[in-house]
Amino acid sequence: MSKPVLYSYFRSSSAWRVRIALAYKGIDYEYRPVHLVKDGGQQNMEEYMILNPMAQVPTLIIDGITLTQSVPIIEYLDETRPQNKLLPEDPAQRAKVRAIAEMINSGIQPLQNLRVLNKLLILYTYLPLLAIEKVLQHTAGRFCVGDQLTLADVCLIPQIYGANRFKVDMSEFPTICKVNEELEKMDAVKAADAFIQPDCPEELRKK
Ligand SMILES: N[C@@H](CCC(=O)N[C@@H](CS)C(=O)NCC(=O)O)C(=O)O
Numbered sequence: 001m002s003k004p005v006l007y008s009y010f011r012s013s014s015a016w017r018v019r020i021a022l023a024y025k026g027i028d029y030e031y032r033p034v035h036l037v038k039d040g041g042q043q044n045m046e047e048y049m050i051l052n053p054m055a056q057v058p059t060l061i062i063d064g065i066t067l068t069q070s071v072p073i074i075e076y077l078d079e080t081r082p083q084n085k086l087l088p089e090d091p092a093q094r095a096k097v098r099a100i101a102e103m104i105n106s107g108i109q110p111l112q113n114l115r116v117l118n119k120l121l122i123l124y125t126y127l128p129l130l131a132i133e134k135v136l137q138h139t140a141g142r143f144c145v146g147d148q149l150t151l152a153d154v155c156l157i158p159q160i161y162g163a164n165r166f167k168v169d170m171s172e173f174p175t176i177c178k179v180n181e182e183l184e185k186m187d188a189v190k191a192a193d194a195f196i197q198p199d200c201p202e203e204l205r206k207k
Helices: 013-024 046-051 068-079 091-105 114-137 152-167 172-186 187-191
Strands: 006-009 031-033 059-061 064-067
Touching: 006 013, 013 068, 046 152, 059 068, 064 068, 068 091, 114 152, 114 172, 152 172, 172 187
Parallel strands: 006 031
Antiparallel strands: 006 059, 059 064
16 A cells, blocks of 8 residues: 655644644655645645545555545544554543644634635725725825824725735735835834834844
8 A cells, every 4th residue: 555645834733733643643644735825825726626625735645545524634633543642442532632722623723724814804804904995096196184193094005005014916006005104204103113112122123
């Protein structure tokens, strides 16, 4: 029988679970990385989606079969490789173990998934910025509304940092960018910069 193959991404929590189970059971395997961001996400490539129609990692090829979904994968490993059991024999204990696993598997992890985060980014960052851009096209002077600094500018500055942090393409918002350039010249804005504050970690600090 050939070596099992694990399709994985280093920081995928679901693939991580399977890596732990494989290691715990002493199962040697070939690691095939699937970069979830590069090339628009290698998990979305046709060749990979034949293996995993959900376009997610992990996928494990073992015993001549292709398995997806980390929890069923681990249960399969536990049933076929009984060394170092991960599910207790006792049904009550087993139910408790499964309940905790499920709290993580369906209660937390799906919300941290890349595709969900990307959608939230569109919903909560991109679309509002688009709306603000349209408003500013009518209201902006040097700043958001006319030529005086206002509450609107005070709120805008940290949000632009947030958008940049999440790599939103700001070139789509030329008015916001123009206002931002003006804002960055203001002493009050410079003094409030996150990266010069006393609690900013040294490695992120503006020199
Ligand atoms: N329920 C699945 C979840 C798998 C999953 O969400 N994988 C994430 C990485 S942790 C993924 O491949 N995301 C790719 C994407 O969102 O495009 C499992 O346990 O295997």
